[in-house]
Amino acid sequence: MSVEVEGDLIRFSYGGARACVARKGCTLVSFVVNGDEYLYLSEAANLSSKSSTPVRGGMPLIFPAFGKSYLESLKAVQQHGFVRNMAWDFVIAEVLTERTVARFRLSHRQCENEQQYISWCQFYGQRIEFELSMVFELFPDHITVDTSLVNENVSELEFQFLYHTYFRVPCVRDMYITGLKGAKYLDRLQTRYRLDTSPMLKVEEQTDKMYTLGEANREIDILSGNYNVRLTASENLSDLVVWNPWKEGAAKMKDFEPKSSYRNMCCVEFGAVEGTTLAKGGRWRCQHTITII
Numbered sequence: 001m002s003v004e005v006e007g008d009l010i011r012f013s014y015g016g017a018r019a020c021v022a023r024k025g026c027t028l029v030s031f032v033v034n035g036d037e038y039l040y041l042s043e044a045a046n047l048s049s050k051s052s053t054p055v056r057g058g059m060p061l062i063f064p065a066f067g068k069s070y071l072e073s074l075k076a077v078q079q080h081g082f083v084r085n086m087a088w089d090f091v092i093a094e095v096l097t098e099r100t101v102a103r104f105r106l107s108h109r110q111c112e113n114e115q116q117y118i119s120w121c122q123f124y125g126q127r128i129e130f131e132l133s134m135v136f137e138l139f140p141d142h143i144t145v146d147t148s149l150v151n152e153n154v155s156e157l158e159f160q161f162l163y164h165t166y167f168r169v170p171c172v173r174d175m176y177i178t179g180l181k182g183a184k185y186l187d188r189l190q191t192r193y194r195l196d197t198s199p200m201l202k203v204e205e206q207t208d209k210m211y212t213l214g215e216a217n218r219e220i221d222i223l224s225g226n227y228n229v230r231l232t233a234s235e236n237l238s239d240l241v242v243w244n245p246w247k248e249g250a251a252k253m254k255d256f257e258p259k260s261s262y263r264n265m266c267c268v269e270f271g272a273v274e275g276t277t278l279a280k281g282g283r284w285r286c287q288h289t290i291t292i293i
């Protein structure tokens with residue numbers, strides 16, 4: 001049970017579990033249980049808070065825009081928003097009964113020189129005052145992340161949100177994702193809506209699917225040899241993205257290394273990407289848990 005700060009990285013453990021969060025984007029870059037790493041991290045990922053690119057891998061936070069947003073209020077914001085580019089404040093990490101907790105925070109004060117934040121404010125014609133906080137709770141076989149957003153001053157603040165999680169798998173072709181049966185999805189590569197009728201999703205080509213989760217889809221398992229995880233989330237995270245760039249997509253990404261590592265990863269990402277509005281003074285919270293099964 002320990003907490004160590006090493007430059008921009010905060011490492012903590014509990015029992016046989018270890019985690020590491022980079023201040024850059026408050027990105028969980030490692031989650032190890034009994035010696036096995038469950039998150040994919042590109043060898044070319046830059047974890048420094050000073051770098052201008054987000055971390056390629058781990059679990060960057062997507063906010064306030066998902067993709068190149070279709071929402072009018074977010075059109076001026078870049079793909080996947082800007083908080084993944086910011087150096088978050090590390091607040092505290094402590095070993096408590098049954099878990100180790102690490103807390104991080106980002107507020108509008110840290111974003112004032114960020115062009116994307118400035119563009120976002122222009123839509124509202126005022127400075128957006130907000131605070132985001134991320135709390136990681138590490139247990140011997142699972143990790144929970146709790147995020148909260150406070151809107152301090154905008155009458156109706158609109159945002160999209162996603163945990164952009166890259167899972168490490170021994171072989172993507174041998175991986176199954178279960179729990180999506182009956183969920184409608186948008187195939188983002190073909191801009192076509194479909195219904196998943198299969199109890200198991202296989203990823204065997206370039207994939208970018210956005211699922212709308214129903215009550216029957218609240219437990220998603222990634223089954224891959226000895227690397228099996230169960231994903232759960234609060235009900236307000238009712239969208240799930242499954243993404244793999246495959247060979248051609250990996251080749252186009254400068255920071256995706258080695259290029260062949262698309263075979264050893266898959267993004268399975270819980271979020272709220274339809275757009276949520278938060279009233280002035282309001283707080284929005286969500287939670288996501290990754291359990292080793």
Ligand SMILES: O=P(O)(O)OC[C@H]1O[C@@H](O)[C@H](O)[C@@H](O)[C@@H]1O
Nearest residue numbers: 067079080164188208241243269
């Ligand atoms: O390269 P980025 O900006 O991190 O995005 C990677 C992918 O992230 C996924 O969440 C999106 O569904 C994809 O469309 C996108 O390509």
